[in-house]
Amino acid sequence: MLLYRGGRCAYTTTLLLWTSLSLCSATYVQKNTTTTPGYTLLPGVSSVPAPIIVAPDQGFLGIDGAWNTFSLRVGSQQSIANVFPSTASQQIWVVNRDACVGQYEDTSINKTVIGFDQKCKGSRGYLFNTTESSTWDEQGFYGLWVGGTYGLSGNGYYGYDAVGLGIPGEEGPTVDNTTIGTLKNSNFWLGQLGLHPKPTNFSADLLSTPPVPSYMTRLFEQGNIPSLSFGYTAGVQYHDTLFLGSLTLGGYDSSRYISNNVSFVFSPDNERDLVVGLAGLTANTTTRSDINLLPAGTDDVTLLIDTTVAELWLPLAICEAFEKAFGLTYDNTTKLYLVDDLLHQTLLAQDPSVTFSLRQAHTTDQTVQITLPYAAFDLEAQHPYRGLNETTRYFPLRRGDNKTQWALGKTFLQEAYIKVDWERSRFNVYQCDWTYGKPTNVVSIVSPIYAEVATAITKTGESHTGVIVGIAVGCVFIVIFIATAIAAYLWRRRCNAIAAKYAADAAEAEAARKASPTDRDEPLSSPVSEKVPNVFPKAELPGQSNVHWHEMGTDDKEKGSIEVMEVDNTERPVYEMLGDIPAPQEAAGRQLSEKETMLVREKNINGVDTNARTQATSTIARPAPVASLDDIAMVNTRLPSNGVSPVTPRAPRNGAHLEAGDTLFQLPPYRAQRDGRSVDDLLSPISPLDAPSSTDSSRRRFSYES
Numbered sequence: 001m002l003l004y005r006g007g008r009c010a011y012t013t014t015l016l017l018w019t020s021l022s023l024c025s026a027t028y029v030q031k032n033t034t035t036t037p038g039y040t041l042l043p044g045v046s047s048v049p050a051p052i053i054v055a056p057d058q059g060f061l062g063i064d065g066a067w068n069t070f071s072l073r074v075g076s077q078q079s080i081a082n083v084f085p086s087t088a089s090q091q092i093w094v095v096n097r098d099a100c101v102g103q104y105e106d107t108s109i110n111k112t113v114i115g116f117d118q119k120c121k122g123s124r125g126y127l128f129n130t131t132e133s134s135t136w137d138e139q140g141f142y143g144l145w146v147g148g149t150y151g152l153s154g155n156g157y158y159g160y161d162a163v164g165l166g167i168p169g170e171e172g173p174t175v176d177n178t179t180i181g182t183l184k185n186s187n188f189w190l191g192q193l194g195l196h197p198k199p200t201n202f203s204a205d206l207l208s209t210p211p212v213p214s215y216m217t218r219l220f221e222q223g224n225i226p227s228l229s230f231g232y233t234a235g236v237q238y239h240d241t242l243f244l245g246s247l248t249l250g251g252y253d254s255s256r257y258i259s260n261n262v263s264f265v266f267s268p269d270n271e272r273d274l275v276v277g278l279a280g281l282t283a284n285t286t287t288r289s290d291i292n293l294l295p296a297g298t299d300d301v302t303l304l305i306d307t308t309v310a311e312l313w314l315p316l317a318i319c320e321a322f323e324k325a326f327g328l329t330y331d332n333t334t335k336l337y338l339v340d341d342l343l344h345q346t347l348l349a350q351d352p353s354v355t356f357s358l359r360q361a362h363t364t365d366q367t368v369q370i371t372l373p374y375a376a377f378d379l380e381a382q383h384p385y386r387g388l389n390e391t392t393r394y395f396p397l398r399r400g401d402n403k404t405q406w407a408l409g410k411t412f413l414q415e416a417y418i419k420v421d422w423e424r425s426r427f428n429v430y431q432c433d434w435t436y437g438k439p440t441n442v443v444s445i446v447s448p449i450y451a452e453v454a455t456a457i458t459k460t461g462e463s464h465t466g467v468i469v470g471i472a473v474g475c476v477f478i479v480i481f482i483a484t485a486i487a488a489y490l491w492r493r494r495c496n497a498i499a500a501k502y503a504a505d506a507a508e509a510e511a512a513r514k515a516s517p518t519d520r521d522e523p524l525s526s527p528v529s530e531k532v533p534n535v536f537p538k539a540e541l542p543g544q545s546n547v548h549w550h551e552m553g554t555d556d557k558e559k560g561s562i563e564v565m566e567v568d569n570t571e572r573p574v575y576e577m578l579g580d581i582p583a584p585q586e587a588a589g590r591q592l593s594e595k596e597t598m599l600v601r602e603k604n605i606n607g608v609d610t611n612a613r614t615q616a617t618s619t620i621a622r623p624a625p626v627a628s629l630d631d632i633a634m635v636n637t638r639l640p641s642n643g644v645s646p647v648t649p650r651a652p653r654n655g656a657h658l659e660a661g662d663t664l665f666q667l668p669p670y671r672a673q674r675d676g677r678s679v680d681d682l683l684s685p686i687s688p689l690d691a692p693s694s695t696d697s698s699r700r701r702f703s704y705e706s
């Protein structure tokens with residue numbers, strides 16, 4: 001008995017151990033789905049990967065507000081990194097362990113010490129020590145590029161390594177050997193999860209260093225997600241209940257937003273493709289309503305949805321309208337709208353809510369309204385953000401010098417949900433739905449390599465059941481045909497017989513018809529297909545400047561060495577480039593290369609798919625209106641060619657220039673900026689007001705922003 005018990009205990013212990021071990025080492029199991037509402041799977045495709053719901057962390061981080069993070073597992077040691085999703089970046093960024101080594105204030109002894117700052121670690125979403133990863137494949141230092149338009153800069157220490165979604169125990173898929181930029185000294189406080197599918201171009205010489213596929217592309221090629229697409233909202237803390245962020249890859253969660261019928265088409269510049277036009281901007285307070293914040297003359301405002309930044313970057317005229325409406329004051333030192341206690345009390349009392357009316361850029365189409373309550377603007381910035389010395393309330397509004405800087409950052413995504421289909425070059429913006437306890441409803445967006453959008457007219461979904469159905473349909477068709485022929489014959493005879501009577505009646509009927517307002521002459525086509533499409537692709541012209549100069553380092557040896565960070569528009573339009581490449585093989589059941597993926601995208605965007613031609617000419621003679629991504633499922637629309645692929649790799653976008661080395665940036669990690677000017681002071685054109693003094697040293701180059 002005792003023995004038995006002992007054995008049982010041992011058995012139980014073993015079982016427990018085994019269970020916990022297997023839980024710890026649980027690997028991701030790819031799930032496929034056959035439920036693809038709105039899409040008809042292509043022949044030979046029986047199922048597609050299910051969308052990935054990336055579980056949000058429980059915490060909020062950031063020095064420019066508090067933003068919900070998502071966890072990654074990085075390197076062979078599976079270091080956790082809490083990061084923000086970036087709609088503009090295509091790379092994974094994590095904070096390098098070196099970023100927290102340096103000079104810092106030890107509050108327990110009130111002394112400045114040099115070493116590893118433990119507090120920094122948590123604040124920056126945990127750190128990645130590249131030397132601890134056996135799979136780290138170093139590439140070196142490259143400019144971060146993303147965020148450069150906002151004056152955010154710095155170098156990343158780049159390499160290839162494994163990046164998995166989720167924390168150990170709740171693992172999502174892992175991509176091995178993918179591009180990682182580790183942040184040491186940069187304007188970015190936390191890392192990010194780049195959601196853009198464009199490849200990283202490490203060198204201008206594409207032959208020796210081919211473009212490296214993005215994280216999203218690798219997930220898709222590995223068969224982890226049904227398409228290059230995502231749905232995202234940032235999450236908020238200020239509602240009665242906490243709403244964590246929601247990030248779905250390869251689909252979206254329709255429970256998180258209020259549906260609308262407005263759809264947007266990418267602008268052709270792949271640095272700025274998620275662009276919306278600002279049709280209106282109003283505010284209501286407790287005492288006033290419909291305050292116009294869009295002054296006359298600012299009627300061509302286009303805004304990039306870019307979660308790389310926290311704030312709303314708006315034209316000066318709009319910022320001034322905000323200042324006037326809410327009594328905000330601009331702080332020349334930090335370039336922030338700092339909010340003191342008095343103003344904060346006033347704003348709380350006024351409780352302004354700001355409504356953005358958005359539409360496809362450069363059109364007069366339908367608009368979608370996104371309203372942000374004051375709570376969404378009630379943010380706190382902390383040292384070392386923009387040189388602040390202490391935690392300060394601020395209103396997340398920034399003055400954008402020109403349209404390359406106008407953007408809607410994370411602040412906006414607190415109240416908005418964005419859904420992007422990179423492959424079909426479309427996106428939607430919705431007002432978030434704050435109904436508590438709504439069950440999640442994840443819907444797939446399915447790639448054109450797996451499925452075609454189901455048309456409302458032909459229920460092709462039913463035709464897969466086999467020959468019998470085909471025969472049945474054929475029989476029905478023949479029966480209908482014969483019946484119609486007989487009916488027509490009889491009708492004709494009858495017509496002949498009563499021709500005289502008909503002629504007399506016809507005049508009377510015509511008169512009656514004209515009298516009825518509901519019965520006017522109508523065109524033969526359905527009213528739906530006659531409607532003007534809600535979406536209208538119009539080129540947003542790239543900035544006038546083709547060459548961006550970026551000066552790094554003011555060491556003597558570096559002086560005068562000005563590096564070309566980007567040369568725009570020097571390559572031929574992509575459709576020409578792609579024209580030389582043979583059409584890809586049937587993709588089902590096989591992984592696509594980056595090039596092939598681009599081709600697939602191209603053919604879907606430009607409608608050059610040879611397979612699709614025949615179908616296109618018959619069913620898509622006229623572009624049908626497309627309202628939302630859901631509606632794409634109903635109208636197999638192809639976008640007109642804009643000649644530019646959204647995945648166009650451009651000249652050294654990611655900083656093709658190897659920096660001289662880490663030595664240039666051996667600064668104390670984040671005290672360095674206390675009294676310094678931020679890098680955007682140095683990079684922006686020198687205005688008399690902002691002219692940096694000539695005594696600025698390179699130590700002042702890096703402030704920290706997120």
Ligand SMILES: *[C@@H]1O[C@H](CO)[C@@H](O)[C@H](O)[C@H]1NC(C)=O
Nearest residue numbers: 032045046047048049223589
């Ligand atoms: C999931 O779907 C993809 C695409 O159809 C297919 O290649 C893969 O084999 C499927 N996986 C499973 C486990 O069914």
Ligand SMILES: *[C@@H]1O[C@H](CO)[C@@H](O)[C@H](O)[C@H]1NC(C)=O
Nearest residue numbers: 097098101116129130131132
């Ligand atoms: C990174 O890990 C290596 C090996 O464990 C260690 O020697 C090094 O000190 C670590 N780096 C930092 C900055 O802690």
Ligand SMILES: *[C@@H]1O[C@H](CO)[C@@H](O)[C@H](O)[C@H]1NC(C)=O
Nearest residue numbers: 105106107108109110111112
């Ligand atoms: C550190 O300084 C603060 C205020 O400056 C003081 O309240 C605190 O007692 C000091 N701590 C130590 C350990 O000296």
Ligand SMILES: *[C@@H]1O[C@H](CO)[C@@H](O)[C@H](O)[C@H]1NC(C)=O
Nearest residue numbers: 137160176177178211212213
């Ligand atoms: C990792 O990826 C890079 C870039 O795509 C490639 O050049 C390299 O060969 C890959 N390494 C391994 C081990 O697959």
Ligand SMILES: *[C@@H]1O[C@H](CO)[C@@H](O)[C@H](O)[C@H]1NC(C)=O
Nearest residue numbers: 258259260261262627628631
């Ligand atoms: C979207 O359009 C459909 C059909 O035109 C209509 O039934 C529906 O009410 C519209 N939805 C919204 C939110 O406007």
Ligand SMILES: *[C@@H]1O[C@H](CO)[C@@H](O)[C@H](O)[C@H]1NC(C)=O
Nearest residue numbers: 283284289290353354355371
């Ligand atoms: C603002 O107030 C006006 C008038 O009361 C109302 O029509 C409008 O819907 C309000 N807007 C918001 C965003 O609440």
Ligand SMILES: *[C@@H]1O[C@H](CO)[C@@H](O)[C@H](O)[C@H]1NC(C)=O
Nearest residue numbers: 329330331332333688689690
């Ligand atoms: C900020 O700069 C502007 C423009 O130079 C100037 O008019 C204003 O007085 C400055 N404000 C403060 C608080 O220094």
Ligand SMILES: *[C@@H]1O[C@H](CO)[C@@H](O)[C@H](O)[C@H]1NC(C)=O
Nearest residue numbers: 333334386387388389674675
């Ligand atoms: C922070 O403190 C330094 C030194 O005391 C000062 O020069 C700087 O202006 C302060 N920064 C801000 C934003 O007040």
Ligand SMILES: *[C@@H]1O[C@H](CO)[C@@H](O)[C@H](O)[C@H]1NC(C)=O
Nearest residue numbers: 401402404543544545684685
């Ligand atoms: C837009 O403003 C930024 C920042 O001031 C500047 O660097 C850039 O050159 C400007 N671009 C154009 C086209 O004026």
